[in-house]
Amino acid sequence: MEEYKEEVTKVETVAAPVQQQVNGDIDLFDETGHIRLVPVPSASPRDPLNWSKSRKLLVVIACCWYSIMSLSLVGATGPMLPIFIGMYVPEGVEVATVARFATWPSLFVGLGNFVFLPLALACGRRFAFLIAAAMCLIATIVCATSNNFTTNFTGTLFQALGAGITESLLPLIITDVTFVHERGKYFGIYWTTQSMLSSVLNIASTFEAERLSWRWYYGIYAIAVGIGLILAFFCCPETRFARPPASFNGQVHVTDEYGEQRVVSGEEAAAYSSYAATDVDMTPLTYGETLKVWNGVPKGGWKLAGKSYISMARCLTSPGLLWAVIYTGMVLAVSIALALTYGTVLTTKLGWPDANTGLITVGAVPGGLAANFYAGYLMDKLALRSARKNGGKHKPEARLPIIIVPTLVGITAATVYAFAIQYPERFGWPTIVVMWGCYFFCFVSSLIVSTTFAVEVCPQAPGPALVVAVAFKNVVAFGMAYGISDMINDYPAKSYLSSYGVLIGCLGAAMLLAIPVYFFNGKWRKSGAGHIQN
Known part of the structure; x- marks a missing residue:
């Protein structure tokens, strides 16, 4: 708590004009060069932003463990x-x-994502986390006993x-527990540990x-997911917090239901009176309180959950977010296509x-380690x-050049991989293994950049934007991979080269679409930021 009080004294209270901040540009530095704390934490020890580093670390560990085990299982x-x-x-069959x-x-x-994020908005993050983890555990037991x-x-x-909560609810x-200038680092740790x-x-x-049996394969994962459920119960308190509006020089700063800070007018701030308490609870959060599974539904909670779907639909009007969906969807589609072939080639052609x-x-x-350093650490440094250079103002599009290197690496790796599985005797298994690792750098980098970009490019609705970015990428990837699987299964009537050539061409085109987004999306945000709201 003390460490945050020290930093809060450095926060510049002279805010930028409202229009500059609602369109997605964020003043990360004050006039003295100090980093601002965004969102601005309240004075309450119950505020997740004021929790101790050890408590925050336990939350991150619980999220990382479940995401690793559930996605490894899938x-x-x-x-x-x-x-x-x-x-x-x-x-x-x-x-x-x-x-x-x-x-x-x-x-x-x-x-x-479309099931559990709205549930989390109505019933709380913790409740939705526990329900999803319990579902995954029961489903794994069903698989282990299936006939x-x-x-x-x-x-x-x-x-x-x-496992869907790993892509929206857990981020x-x-x-909820991090500031804007920290999120590249924390998202980098989360996505890298998860994927790697x-x-x-x-x-x-x-x-x-x-060696054991396919039933024990599921049994071991059931134990691992069960441990994740236990960690979620004991280490992840409810992070939803009704942070009261703060007034700076006639401007009202509010933290919305997605944990993002916004600058609003006095009229808009009145709408938050049913969500944020006017009197902040200054009593410390006891450990017993952190174990509560059900924290109740706030006033208007179910209405908020229903409206989140409308917000998601509105987010699809953002050119930047549409690009993020297409780009990450193509990256994932290529990854799925690689998974469809290496097992067959290694066992039938190379004798594994x-x-x-x-x-x-x-x-x-x-x-994964290279992606964490490049797209996590370096991306934050480049953004700062x-x-x-931009007068202390951060623009979301400043993150886009980061994708150039990973995408070129991914295209090269997928191309060489396609030749390696077309002519396995000539290239050998080391080429397949190395190209998979190279493509993984592209895959993890795209996750880090897209999730960070998504929550910034639609500042009025960052939660719905995150769901759209991570959920629709799976839909895009499924459509592409499902269609391309017929071409792959037709081998040798159809060449692996032609199958992967289609996907690689689409991935290259998706990268090029970032060029108009980089130059023109800022103008769209300034003209349309007020139309995409929670």
Whole structure:
């Protein structure tokens, strides 16, 4: 608490004109060069922004653990695909149908965002987190005890639905406990550990299924997800906080239901009276209070949850957000397409045992670490440098040049990968493994940049914008990967080169779309920022 009081004294109380701040530009520096704390924390010790570093760290650990384990469980369907094919094809299930294990979960991860974020707005972040984790745990137990393809596949879809919170609700919880100038770092840690460690755990998945049994593969993940549920219960208090409006020189600063600070008029501030308490509770938060599962529905909570869908639809009018959806969707689509093929090529063409196919994900370690440094640490540094050059004002579009290097690396890696699986005897397995790791750098970098960009490019509705960015990318990826899977399954009638060539061309086009967004999206924000609101 004391450390934040020290920093708050440095916060400049002379605000910029309202129009400059509602369009997405944020004054991160005051006239003396000190970083402002945005959102402005209240004086209450119950305010998540005022929590101790240890309590915040426990929240981040709980979020990271569940995201790693749930997404590892969902993502392991790629390495596990040869095993599932061997199980269910003899029972009369077509190969293309079994391949749905590698494509359909992505769609349901996206749909989970549309279920649990509105639930979190009405009933609280903690309640929605616990419900999703419990669903994922029960679905995993169902998969472990299944006796046919339909039951196993259905359980997998519910696993993916419960894992959907990793892409919107859990980042929202992290947003609740962090300031704007810290979020690149925290999102970098979150997305990197999630993507890197979940992929590394997939190395063990095929060994577990081969050496123990596929049922124990699910059983071990059930234990891991169960631990995540326990961590969520004991380490993640409710982070929704009704922070009262603060008045600076005639301007009213409010923190909305998505944890984002906005500058509003006095009339707009009155609308927050039903959400934010006028009297701040100054009593310390006890540990017993943090364990409450149900914290009640605030006045207008269900109405707010319903209107969040309208806000999501409005966010789709943002050119910048539409680009983020298309770009990250294409990055994910290529990643899914890679997962559809490496298991088959390594086992049938290069003689790998089924148990060894998970080893391809070893490349995720260097790829993820490089992405965390590049798109996490360096992106924040470049954004602060750009803000200093722009009179202390941060523009969301300043983050876009960061995608150039990862996208070029991803395009190169996917191209070489396509040649490697077309001519595996010529290129060998090391090329496949290395190119997977290189592409992983592109994948993680795109997640870090897109989520940070999304919450800034629609400043009036950052929560809906985040859901649109992460959820619709899964829908785009599912559509592309599902369509391209028919071409892949037609091999050798259709070449791997032609299949991946389509996806790689679309990814390159998506990168080029960032150019008009970089130059013109700022003008759109200034003209239309007031039309996209919570």
